[in-house]
Amino acid sequence: MKNLNMFCLSLEPSHYDFIKNLNYIPVGLGDKKFNNHWTQDNTGINISEKNKNYGEYTFHYWLWKNYLDKLDDDEWVGFCQYRKFWSLHHIKNENINIDTINTHALKSIPKDLESCESILGEQMFVNQWRTMKFIKTALKLFVKKPSLISKTKRNLNFHFDWMHGENNLNKAIDLLDDSNKNDFRKFVNNEVSFNPHNMFICKSKKQLKNYYEDLFPWLEKCEQIFGFENLKGYGQTRIYGFLAERFMSYWFKKNTIYKEIPILFYDIRKNFNM
Numbered sequence: 715m716k717n718l719n720m721f722c723l724s725l726e727p728s729h730y731d732f733i734k735n736l737n738y739i740p741v742g743l744g745d746k747k748f749n750n751h752w753t754q755d756n757t758g759i760n761i762s763e764k765n766k767n768y769g770e771y772t773f774h775y776w777l778w779k780n781y782l783d784k785l786d787d788d789e790w791v792g793f794c795q796y797r798k799f800w801s802l803h804h805i806k807n808e809n810i811n812i813d814t815i816n817t818h819a820l821k822s823i824p825k826d827l828e829s830c831e832s833i834l835g836e837q838m839f840v841n842q843w844r845t846m847k848f849i850k851t852a853l854k855l856f857v858k859k860p861s862l863i864s865k866t867k868r869n870l871n872f873h874f875d876w877m878h879g880e881n882n883l884n885k886a887i888d889l890l891d892d893s894n895k896n897d898f899r900k901f902v903n904n905e906v907s908f909n910p911h912n913m914f915i916c917k918s919k920k921q922l923k924n925y926y927e928d929l930f931p932w933l934e935k936c937e938q939i940f941g942f943e944n945l946k947g948y949g950q951t952r953i954y955g956f957l958a959e960r961f962m963s964y965w966f967k968k969n970t971i972y973k974e975i976p977i978l979f980y981d982i983r984k985n986f987n988m
Contacts, residue, residue, distance in 0.1 A: 724796040728986040769955035778926040792915035797981035831970035834909035840873035870902040889935040908963040
């Protein structure tokens, strides 16, 4: 029995039939022309012009402002992407293709997950790369803090400094409300893994609303520091999406009973004309 509203985000209008055949809700993002059958982030109250910097979260903002109250109270709400899908099983990459996605992709929440309040993707560890790779690409950080030679010191804060600009995460955390500031700072300084890809499934639209009410006012404050014009490279251009990704892991782990399940990787653009 279907008990899941799964929004599948895509940049390509040609993906519509495939997404509908999964019994998902197709969401069109970006500048391409989508027909009226798609759900889009550029209607009603929206920040679609920030998609380059916010990524998936321009749709989350639209959902928060325009559609959240229309969702059923007794159905889960989830989010996936045209190249990342939820599954209950680990599948080897060589066994994933356009046909097997339909077989393995999550369609409903099974009974053994009903006791939890949110579902997150399996953790991504940020301290597993070889030390020489870190030194080659983050030499300045190692010179400032030689203790980073130890894997146990390469926490989420270090990883964000390395990938998205030194001290940017700390600057952003300074702007958080008092109920999250200290806890989130502890999280990024103590943890060496996070739940990736801005993908989650939530049981309660009330909890989802609470998440958005913590997240978006904070990101708006961050715009006053980072802006949009002087962000260099993908790691900084998409900084608001990366801040949200780290905050998502922290927030759902703090505020919900959660479980983790696999995420399958297969880019369906391989099978469709652009």
